[in-house]
Amino acid sequence: MSRSQALQSPTSSVGTYPGMGQASTRRPRLLLMGQRRSGKSSISSVVFHKMPPTETLFLEATTRIQKDPIHSFMDFQVWDFPGQLNFLDPTFDFDHIFGELGALIWVIDAQDEYLEPLSKLHSTILAIQRFYPAINIEVFVHKVDGLSDEYKLDTQRDIMQRTQDELSDNGLDNVQVSYYLTSIYDHSIFEAFSKVIQKLIPQLGTLENLLNILCSNSGIEKAFLFDVLSKIYIATDSSPVDMQSYEICSDYIDVIVDVSEIYGYDRKPQGQISSPTSEAPGEAQQEEEEAPLEASSIIRLQNGMVLYLREINKYLALICLMRKDSIEKQGLVDFNVQVFQNALQQVFEVGR
Numbered sequence: 001m002s003r004s005q006a007l008q009s010p011t012s013s014v015g016t017y018p019g020m021g022q023a024s025t026r027r028p029r030l031l032l033m034g035q036r037r038s039g040k041s042s043i044s045s046v047v048f049h050k051m052p053p054t055e056t057l058f059l060e061a062t063t064r065i066q067k068d069p070i071h072s073f074m075d076f077q078v079w080d081f082p083g084q085l086n087f088l089d090p091t092f093d094f095d096h097i098f099g100e101l102g103a104l105i106w107v108i109d110a111q112d113e114y115l116e117p118l119s120k121l122h123s124t125i126l127a128i129q130r131f132y133p134a135i136n137i138e139v140f141v142h143k144v145d146g147l148s149d150e151y152k153l154d155t156q157r158d159i160m161q162r163t164q165d166e167l168s169d170n171g172l173d174n175v176q177v178s179y180y181l182t183s184i185y186d187h188s189i190f191e192a193f194s195k196v197i198q199k200l201i202p203q204l205g206t207l208e209n210l211l212n213i214l215c216s217n218s219g220i221e222k223a224f225l226f227d228v229l230s231k232i233y234i235a236t237d238s239s240p241v242d243m244q245s246y247e248i249c250s251d252y253i254d255v256i257v258d259v260s261e262i263y264g265y266d267r268k269p270q271g272q273i274s275s276p277t278s279e280a281p282g283e284a285q286q287e288e289e290e291a292p293l294e295a296s297s298i299i300r301l302q303n304g305m306v307l308y309l310r311e312i313n314k315y316l317a318l319i320c321l322m323r324k325d326s327i328e329k330q331g332l333v334d335f336n337v338q339v340f341q342n343a344l345q346q347v348f349e350v351g352r
């Protein structure tokens with residue numbers, strides 16, 4: 001069984017939020033563009049199809065636009081463009097490519113000569129800005145593994161400066177372009193995608209507020225709402241994200257998925273999220289039979305911290321990092337997480 005299939009089984013048969021399904025009808029589009037061999041198909045395969053990074057060495061060149069529908073907490077599409085394609089050619093249907101709200105992800109190979117790809121990025125921004133100003137422009141300065149920290153930052157700074165100069169020369173000072181240092185060999189590509197996707201979630205502010213409230217009322221130091229399949233986090237509380245916390249939470253998902261693959265069992269699909277409080281024992285038993293509880297797990301780390309995971313629905317998991325004295329009041333944490341889960345459901349129902 002493939003990893004992605006397995007993800008769907010043990011942790012997944014709890015119902016999705018109806019509102020999330022509705023949001024999916026908009027299907028934002030992520031366009032992966034950049035020079036040949038810059039790593040576009042590798043990024044898409046590693047993030048969305050769980051391909052081990054070393055296997056990307058055997059990927060063949062993309063010859064046609066690859067349209068990849070991603071079904072998750074929010075359905076979206078990833079379009080992988082062949083590097084040699086000149087989509088600025090007037091014969092291309094510009095509206096078909098850029099007409100849908102989403103993000104343009106421009107991948108630049110930091111280990112290669114980048115002036116030409118950069119000038120193509122500039123022409124693309126100039127071409128789309130006038131007609132599609134709502135598209136987020138995201139630049140991945142990619143393949144930064146193996147480069148020294150100093151070189152990475154210099155490259156990013158140079159790319160930013162050149163782009164800013166070009167936009168200013170063309171009177172586009174206000175265009176927002178975001179830059180990320182990425183590699184498929186570490187968590188940076190997931191972190192970058194998390195930020196790209198978050199910008200496309202209309203309810204992001206509310207999700208962050210809910211996570212802030214959860215953290216402050218439960219002694220949680222950091223909380224992430226993860227999309228389990230891709231390991232992208234769709235929201236976090238407003239304390240700063242440090243890479244180490246993100247990595248450990250992301251690795252925790254792998255552990256849970258691996259354990260679930262071995263010891264998990266198929267659960268009946270569930271329309272509603274179950275209530276944790278049942279009064280009579282008979283009632284509790286009946287409820288358990290009808291509606292299985294969400295998966296949860298706690299790991300105590302050697303450094304005195306605790307990792308707490310709770311499955312939120314078919315696609316999402318909440319992962320929290322807290323000190324061990326906070327988990328001594330586990331009943332309180334469980335209760336607050338349940339309240340958070342119910343609030344999340346309401347947020348997406350309102351979105352509908």
Ligand SMILES: Nc1nc2c(ncn2[C@@H]2O[C@H](COP(=O)(O)OP(=O)(O)OP(=O)(O)O)[C@@H](O)[C@H]2O)c(=O)[nH]1
Pocket residue numbers: 034035036037038039040041042043053055056057058059060061062063081082083084142143144145182183184185
């Ligand atoms: N070192 C390193 N190599 C990478 C990284 N990402 C991709 N590669 C390698 O770059 C090469 C090209 O990757 P592809 O994903 O095929 O590139 P592409 O942009 O889709 O290429 P076209 O289909 O020709 O447009 C492969 O050998 C990958 O293993 C990375 O983060 N670091």
